[in-house]
Amino acid sequence: MSADVLNDRESNAKRAKLSENSNEALDLRSQQEEEVTIHRKADLNLSAIKFVRILNDSPLNKSVFVEGLYNGEKVVIIFEKTPFSEASVKQLLERGDNSLKQHFHNDIYGDYTTFPNPELNGLKTTIIHPATEKHIEKYSAQQLFLIEESAEDYANITLPYIESTPLSIDWVYNILEHKSETDRIIFEDPDPELGFILLPDLKWNGQQTNDLYLVAICHKRNIKSLRDLNQQHLPLLRNIQKKGTEAISKKYDLKPSELRIYVHYQPSFYHLHIHFTALFDAPGSRVERAHLLSTIINNIELYGDYYQKSRLTFAVRKNDALFAKFEELKKFDT
Amino acid sequence: MSADVLNDRESNAKRAKLSENSNEALDLRSQQEEEVTIHRKADLNLSAIKFVRILNDSPLNKSVFVEGLYNGEKVVIIFEKTPFSEASVKQLLERGDNSLKQHFHNDIYGDYTTFPNPELNGLKTTIIHPATEKHIEKYSAQQLFLIEESAEDYANITLPYIESTPLSIDWVYNILEHKSETDRIIFEDPDPELGFILLPDLKWNGQQTNDLYLVAICHKRNIKSLRDLNQQHLPLLRNIQKKGTEAISKKYDLKPSELRIYVHYQPSFYHLHIHFTALFDAPGSRVERAHLLSTIINNIELYGDYYQKSRLTFAVRKNDALFAKFEELKKFDT
Incomplete structure (x- = not known):
C-alpha cells in the first residue's frame, strides 16, 4: 500500500x-x-x-x-x-550507556541490536x-486505482463532487488568520493576491533537513486546485517559487536545486497549497499525485489553458467518494 | 537520499x-x-x-x-x-512508563513525541x-540535484552529451534480436514501427503482483528519449499502452487502472522503453523522474511539439557526467 x-x-x-x-x-x-x-x-x-x-x-x-x-x-x-541526524548518531556512539546485543557474526559482518536511551530515540x-x-x-489500508480525468469528467464528476461537499478546512483558515500555529510560521508574504504562509508539514519533525517538508498555503481563497490555474496565476506561482526557495535557503541552507516543489492532484483539501520537500522519498511525491511547480509554470507559459484542457491522471482509494462517483457516472475499467 | x-x-x-x-x-x-x-x-x-x-x-x-x-x-x-508490530504497539499503549511530550495541538490534531523504554525500541x-x-x-551517498532543462539546454548540453557517450546497450539489442532473455518475454508485437517486447524488469522477482515491474522496449531504434516524441509517435505510444495493458491483464490479472505506466527522463539508456508497475512505491516513480504515458499522449495530442518546446525537470547525482556538463556550461545554482 x-x-x-x-x-x-x-x-x-x-x-x-x-x-x-x-x-x-x-x-x-x-x-x-x-x-x-x-x-x-x-x-x-x-x-x-x-x-x-x-x-x-x-x-x-x-x-x-x-x-x-x-x-x-x-x-x-x-x-x-x-530519521537519524548527525547529532543523534554522534550521541549514540559517544555515550557509553547504550547497550548493544550481538545476534551473530560472519566474517567481517556482525548483526546487533542497540538499545539507546529514550531521549535519543x-x-x-x-x-x-x-x-x-x-x-x-x-487511515485504514485501501486498494488504489488510477483514474484518467478528462476536462469533461472534471466538469461533470469532480467539480460537482467538490462543490457538493461542505467545506471544513477551518484549520487552514486558522493558520491564514494567525489563530493557530503562529509560532510555526517560517515565512509569510501577507499580500492578499500573491502572498502565502510557509510552515512545516505535520509529517516533518523539523530537526534534520534530509527529510525537510514544508507547505506554502496561499492567502487567496478561490483557487481549488491545479484545474483552476491559468495565466492569471503565473505571478502568484512565481512568487511562491521565488520567495519560498529564498526563505528555505536562508533558514535551512538548501538551494533551489535541492528542493522538490509540487502540488497534489487530487489535493487533500481544495485550497491551493504547495509542497516543498528535500529530495528524499517523500510521501505523495510519486508521478500519479505530484505535479512539479516548474512543470506547471512551463505548461501555463506555453499553453495558458493547459489545465482546463488536459486529461489528468490521479490515484484514488477504493473507498473514496470520488472513486464511487467515477464508477457511478462513467464506464470505469475496474 | x-x-x-x-x-x-x-x-x-x-x-x-x-x-x-x-x-x-x-x-x-x-x-x-x-x-x-x-x-x-x-x-x-x-x-x-x-x-x-x-x-x-x-x-x-x-x-x-x-x-x-x-x-x-x-x-x-x-x-x-x-518496523512496528501489533505486539510492540500494544506494549507502547499498555505500559504506563512511556513518557509523552506535546509540541502543539490544533483542533482535533495533536503532535507529540513518545519516549519508549529502550527494550521496546x-x-x-x-x-x-x-x-x-x-x-x-x-555505502556513501551521492547527492541529488534537480535540473530544469530548457529546449536550448537540451540542444546545447544534453544532446551533445548523449551523442558523445559511446553507446553500450548491446543488452537491449540482444533482447530485441532474441539473442538473450528470450524465455523471459511476456509479450511481443514484432511490428518494426509500432512493435515492442514486454518483459519483467530485473528489480522484480516475478513472484507476486503487488510489486509487479515490467518494461516494454520498442523495436524502433531511433527514439532516444521523451525529447524525441511528437505526433508521429502517437500510434506507437497508443499501441504499447493498449497491448501492454492487455498482456498484463491476461497474464497477471491486473486491470489498466491498477498499473502505473511511465517513462523516465533522463532514462538510464537512450532507447525508448516504458515502465509498467503495480501501484507500489516503485523506485523511479517519483515526479522528478517519471512521466506517465497517459500524460505524454495527452500533451502530444494537445500540442504536437510539447516535448520539443518544454522545460523538463530531472534529478542528477553530483557524480554524473551530465551534472558536470550543466555545471560547466550553464550557471547553476549549486
Missing part, C-alpha cells in the same frame, strides 16, 4: 465534510475541544488510550496507524520512527481525538 | 567493476577476523567506536550509514529503525569491521 495518499491531516477534514451530519459533528467537536479533548489533558500518558486495532502499517516507513479508545471515544494514533506521535468513522476509514 | 536513480541494472554493472580486487581483500579480511575483529570483543560498547562521518542516510527507511574508527581501523555501522545495527575503502564507497 502506497503511503502517498494516506498521510495528510487535510484529508481528515475533507472526509469529515462527507459525514452526513457534519455541522452537528463540527459543533460537537468544538465543544469537546474546550472540555475533554485529550490534547488539553495535563500529563497525558499513552496508557490512558485503550488499544483497539492496527488500521494500517508501513514497514518501509516504520510507521503504524492505530485505532484506540479514550474515555469511550475513538482515537487515531500515528506512530512513526524518526523518540517516536513521532500524532494523536487525532475525537476521531470519526471517516478518520478510521482514511 | 532517493533510491530512485540508484537502482538500475546499469549501476549494478558499474558496482561489479569496483570489486575487481575483492579476492585479495577477502583473504586479508579472513586473517584479520581471527585476530582483532570487533565482533569477538566481549561487552562491546558503541563508545569504543569513534565517529568519523555520515556516509549516507535514508530518512524514508529511517536508516543511516556511518563511518567510524575502531583501534585505528575503519568500521562501517548501519543503524536502521525497526531497539535499533537494528550492522557493524562491518575491518572495513575497506570499497565498503566506504559502497
Whole structure:
C-alpha cells in the first residue's frame, strides 16, 4: 500500500465534510475541544488510550496507524520512527550507556541490536481525538486505482463532487488568520493576491533537513486546485517559487536545486497549497499525485489553458467518494 | 537520499567493476577476523567506536550509514529503525512508563513525541569491521540535484552529451534480436514501427503482483528519449499502452487502472522503453523522474511539439557526467 495518499491531516477534514451530519459533528467537536479533548489533558500518558486495532502499517516507513479508545471515544494514533541526524548518531556512539546485543557474526559482518536511551530515540506521535468513522476509514489500508480525468469528467464528476461537499478546512483558515500555529510560521508574504504562509508539514519533525517538508498555503481563497490555474496565476506561482526557495535557503541552507516543489492532484483539501520537500522519498511525491511547480509554470507559459484542457491522471482509494462517483457516472475499467 | 536513480541494472554493472580486487581483500579480511575483529570483543560498547562521518542516510527507511574508527581501523555501522508490530504497539499503549511530550495541538490534531523504554525500541545495527575503502564507497551517498532543462539546454548540453557517450546497450539489442532473455518475454508485437517486447524488469522477482515491474522496449531504434516524441509517435505510444495493458491483464490479472505506466527522463539508456508497475512505491516513480504515458499522449495530442518546446525537470547525482556538463556550461545554482 502506497503511503502517498494516506498521510495528510487535510484529508481528515475533507472526509469529515462527507459525514452526513457534519455541522452537528463540527459543533460537537468544538465543544469537546474546550472540555475533554485529550490534547488539553495535563500529563497525558499513552496508557490512558485503550488499544483497539492496527488500521494500517508501513514497514518501509516504520510507521503504524492505530485505532484506540479514550474515555469511550475513538482515537487515531500515528506512530512513526524518526530519521537519524548527525547529532543523534554522534550521541549514540559517544555515550557509553547504550547497550548493544550481538545476534551473530560472519566474517567481517556482525548483526546487533542497540538499545539507546529514550531521549535519543523518540517516536513521532500524532494523536487525532475525537476521531470519526471517516478518520478510521482514511487511515485504514485501501486498494488504489488510477483514474484518467478528462476536462469533461472534471466538469461533470469532480467539480460537482467538490462543490457538493461542505467545506471544513477551518484549520487552514486558522493558520491564514494567525489563530493557530503562529509560532510555526517560517515565512509569510501577507499580500492578499500573491502572498502565502510557509510552515512545516505535520509529517516533518523539523530537526534534520534530509527529510525537510514544508507547505506554502496561499492567502487567496478561490483557487481549488491545479484545474483552476491559468495565466492569471503565473505571478502568484512565481512568487511562491521565488520567495519560498529564498526563505528555505536562508533558514535551512538548501538551494533551489535541492528542493522538490509540487502540488497534489487530487489535493487533500481544495485550497491551493504547495509542497516543498528535500529530495528524499517523500510521501505523495510519486508521478500519479505530484505535479512539479516548474512543470506547471512551463505548461501555463506555453499553453495558458493547459489545465482546463488536459486529461489528468490521479490515484484514488477504493473507498473514496470520488472513486464511487467515477464508477457511478462513467464506464470505469475496474 | 532517493533510491530512485540508484537502482538500475546499469549501476549494478558499474558496482561489479569496483570489486575487481575483492579476492585479495577477502583473504586479508579472513586473517584479520581471527585476530582483532570487533565482533569477538566481549561487552562491546558503541563508545569504543569513534565517529568519523555520515556516509549516507535514508530518512524514508529511517536508516543511516556511518563511518567510524575502531583501534585505528575503519568500521562501517548501519543503524536502521525497526518496523512496528501489533505486539510492540500494544506494549507502547499498555505500559504506563512511556513518557509523552506535546509540541502543539490544533483542533482535533495533536503532535507529540513518545519516549519508549529502550527494550521496546531497539535499533537494528550492522557493524562491518575491518572495513575497506570499497565498503566506504559502497555505502556513501551521492547527492541529488534537480535540473530544469530548457529546449536550448537540451540542444546545447544534453544532446551533445548523449551523442558523445559511446553507446553500450548491446543488452537491449540482444533482447530485441532474441539473442538473450528470450524465455523471459511476456509479450511481443514484432511490428518494426509500432512493435515492442514486454518483459519483467530485473528489480522484480516475478513472484507476486503487488510489486509487479515490467518494461516494454520498442523495436524502433531511433527514439532516444521523451525529447524525441511528437505526433508521429502517437500510434506507437497508443499501441504499447493498449497491448501492454492487455498482456498484463491476461497474464497477471491486473486491470489498466491498477498499473502505473511511465517513462523516465533522463532514462538510464537512450532507447525508448516504458515502465509498467503495480501501484507500489516503485523506485523511479517519483515526479522528478517519471512521466506517465497517459500524460505524454495527452500533451502530444494537445500540442504536437510539447516535448520539443518544454522545460523538463530531472534529478542528477553530483557524480554524473551530465551534472558536470550543466555545471560547466550553464550557471547553476549549486
